Amino acid sequence: MPPFVTVDRQKLQKHRSIQQFDVSEAIYANGGEGLAWRVRKGVVRLDTVAPQNKRHFASLAIAGDIIGCETLLFGCYTFSASALTPCELAPWPEGDRNRSNDTLLDVLAKTQQRAAELIALRGGQAIDRVLGLARLLADPAGNVILPTRQDIAEITDLRFETISRIIKQLERAGTLDPIRLAGIHATRSFHLAGQACPARGA
């Protein structure tokens, strides 16, 4: 494993503008000044900040999403951002390349789509909400790092006890398979069964 770490370090130095964030680490605060970012890895949570500094879940950004665009308009962030899983962000737009696969119009379309998905995560039975979130966050191989029970609860508008019960239930049903490292039962890393392209019959 040492060589892998070395490679990562080198990559990091090549693009020195890339930023890393740990779980539950703040990325930026609403009202603050800064850049727009592209989420390269991980899951980012966006919150509105109400009086008394109360935070309310507002949106989710996963790999490929752009966050903080509104600074290009207002000069400051509208929401607060924090890392739900280990994250890697890069400034956006990437000035060097002209490929421009992400125009403002692309970002808008993706934002609308993401919003519709989040709306769906707050409706229906609890188990479907949790499964929906797991599917949204899983990679094509079905591997997924879930946020904490508390964060899942705030995303789906349920209680963390309910989330805990449902994840256990999905584990026992074999839908979620905890990934064990050194024999230790992981609580966040799973393999999600039946995960593939969303084109399969009932």
Place this chain on the structure above:
Amino acid sequence: MPPFVTVDRQKLQKHRSIQQFDVSEAIYANGGEGLAWRVRKGVVRLDTVAPQNKRHFASLAIAGDIIGCETLLFGCYTFSASALTPCELAPWPEGDRNRSNDTLLDVLAKTQQRAAELIALRGGQAIDRVLGLARLLADPAGNVILPTRQDIAEITDLRFETISRIIKQLERAGTLDPIRLAGIHATRSFHLAGQACPARGA
């Protein structure tokens, strides 16, 4: 009242591109081709269309919002749109004027904000969801035309019986005051008490 109607007709002819829609009327269907629109009056509902032609609430557009932007990118609509209250739409962008108060960036920022508001409408107690929607749809004077109970239910992820009970409860509490026309008790038009700019203390 005849003169009023005449005036409206004239306005309509002056801007012949303006479109009117009645309650529950389809505005456009997903996959179809068409323009982007600016909502001038009324409330528009956007749905994702799943297999078996099942519709799922995806988003809401109120006066000032832009809908159907994705056609500028994909050439067709991503969602289906229908009128929740009587609506008036105008093509966007308005080519004639250069004021451009609505750049793509403005639309993106507003879309994010609207999405966060809709997320909030699907969390917390039923009464707060209904009140939240009423506040979102009310004009500065506090007058509001609500969607049908069924549509409110789908927006807030509740059942229409629950919506009915809660609106009655708000009526009895005086928070919602039904507007009577010719002595008939309206079920959609209300005056919302304590509605003003969102800048007032507790």
Place this chain on the structure above:
DNA sequence: CGCATTTTTGATACACGTCAATCTCCGTGG
């Protein structure tokens, strides 16, 4: 004026919330 649609209301069931205890995992310091 009559029928379809929407809304209201009641009785009952259940999914999820609430409260509380326990357990696991980890970092800290003696």
Place this chain on the structure above:
DNA sequence: CCACGGAGATTGACGTGTATCAAAAATGCG
């Protein structure tokens, strides 16, 4: 190395807000 403590997760018992089912009333349209 182990005692300690805190954060997150699990589990149980019980309460409640909303769903569900059913029926009637109000509204609106042809």
